[in-house]
Amino acid sequence: MTDALTNLAFFAGVAWNLFANGVVEAASAGAVGFSLLAIGKILLAREARRSGSDFTFDALKTKMTEKPSRIRQWLTWMTMRDFYALAACIAILIGAAKALMFAFAIMTAGWFAVLCMLLLLRGAVQS
Numbered sequence: 001m002t003d004a005l006t007n008l009a010f011f012a013g014v015a016w017n018l019f020a021n022g023v024v025e026a027a028s029a030g031a032v033g034f035s036l037l038a039i040g041k042i043l044l045a046r047e048a049r050r051s052g053s054d055f056t057f058d059a060l061k062t063k064m065t066e067k068p069s070r071i072r073q074w075l076t077w078m079t080m081r082d083f084y085a086l087a088a089c090i091a092i093l094i095g096a097a098k099a100l101m102f103a104f105a106i107m108t109a110g111w112f113a114v115l116c117m118l119l120l121l122r123g124a125v126q127s
Contacts, residue, residue: 004041008034010088011104014097023098030101033108040112047119075114 015030077083084107091100 007085008038008041010085011037011101014088014092015101018097018101026098026101029105033101033105036105036108036112040108040115043115043119047122 011030011034015027015034018024018030019027084104088100088104091097091103
């Protein structure tokens with residue numbers, strides 16, 4: 001849970017900093033990414049509770065590695081928290097926070113789409 005909150009707080013902080021400095025478009029992209037990440041993590045928590053399994057944010061990675069392929073391996077690496085934490089750190093250090101927020105929103109949208117697809121295919125999302 002601490003890891004999830006740290007991820008969310010980091011991106012919220014970068015987006016807020018950009019907004020406070022008048023970079024509204026990038027801040028908005030960060031807000032979209034933040035929202036999708038938060039909703040996705042809530043869906044993962046809900047699925048863990050429903051299935052009675054341990055609560056983990058690696059559920060999607062585990063599901064993606066069940067049937068290995070090059071594209072699944074690439075998607076797994078591209079969505080790992082360690083990867084985007086390093087990329088975010090480098091982007092901020094080189095002054096590319098604006099680009100970071102757009103990339104974050106795009107990658108989070110992709111992660112969220114894959115997550116929703118897998119949950120729907122498993123019948124996990126029920127009204």
